[in-house]
Amino acid sequence: MLSSKEFIRLSLELHLFFARIMKEHSLFMQLSFTPRDKEYTDRANKLRMEFDRFLNDVVNISNKNISSRVIESGEIVTQYTKKAEEVTIFYTDVNIPTEITEKELKLTSGDNYRDNPKLELEVSKLNERAINLITAIIDFKTDVLGNVTSCKMFTLNYPLLIDHILREARLYLSFVKRLQSRDNIDIEKDIIGQELFWNRIMAEHSKFIRGLLDPTEEELFEIANAFGKEFDALNKAVIEAVERCMPIDEITAEIIVATKNIKEFNTQGTIGLLECKIKSIIIPLLGDHVLRETNHYLRILKMFNKAE
Ligand SMILES: [Fe+2]
Secondary structure: OOOHHHHHHHHHHHHHHHHHHHHHHHHHHHOOEOHHHHHHHHHHHHHHHHHHHHHHHHHHOOOOOOOHHHHHHOOOOOOOHHHHHHHHHHHHOOOOOHHHHHHHHOOOOOOOOOOOHHHHHHHHHHHHHHHHHHHHHHHHHHHHHHHHHOOOOOEOOOHHHHHHHHHHHHHHHHHHHHHHOOOOOOHHHHHHHHHHHHHHHHHHHHHHHHHHEOOOOHHHHHHHHHHHHHHHHHHHHHHHHHHOOOOOHHHHHHHHHHHHHHHHHHHHHHHHHHOOOOOEOOOHHHHHHHHHHHHHHHHHHHHHOOOO
16 A cells, blocks of 8 residues: 555656656657548647646646656656757647746655645546546557558558557556555566566667668667667566576666666667757657656666666
8 A cells, every 4th residue: 555655756757757758659640640641640639738738737746746766867858858859849840848848857856745635636636637548548549550450541650669659558557547546556576577568668669760760870770670689688588587487686687788778879869860960760759758768667677676
């Protein structure tokens, strides 16, 4: 059973990471449809704006109610997020509210939330709103993925990317539901589940980047390909250890090294996109989005590995 204080902190931290991820998924989908499917473009745009409003409301009550570990991890926002949004606005004319990003950059940690039933109620209402919104985006992604895989629709996103962002939405929903029933989302107890989930995500990010780079970017293409293979191999190692009932500490240490390396690659990639030094069909905000997910995974891994 979660204390009121932990319920507030964990809920806000979860939304600060995932609600931004969801609003960006909505944007990536919004930009992916053909003129024929204008209705889908509009639905994605509406979802994006709803997640914007939701994230803004979360940010407005998060100051001094979240931990320094999450703020410093770079999973809420990075030093590149605002610039990546501005360049994406420039390319697309989509109205991305950068003022939310500015507010996020100013968030401070603290312990403002002792015995605050009013805030607990407010957070509980936000969680309910999140459950409805995430359910709506899951339905939307499921609908699009079904259409794409049955060749009823063409989009500029890989089918695997739609499946990938659907899995992330489902994970988010499961965490919010657990928090609402005051279940401690103690991910330290779920090290294997988390590693299997995020290693796959890291491998897929590398494969998306590999496929979205210009064919002339051979060096970057090879690095991305190698990361894809490395995270696939790490996941195999985790599965083998589980099957043999072996401890996974050593694999976790290897995963941490690989994740730090991919973080460096994602960082350089984001900078390269923003400085117009990489030829690709990657929307700049996708670079920063992937970097934040890596930062999130690294924070989780560090919780598992107390030596870090
Ligand atoms: Fe992702």
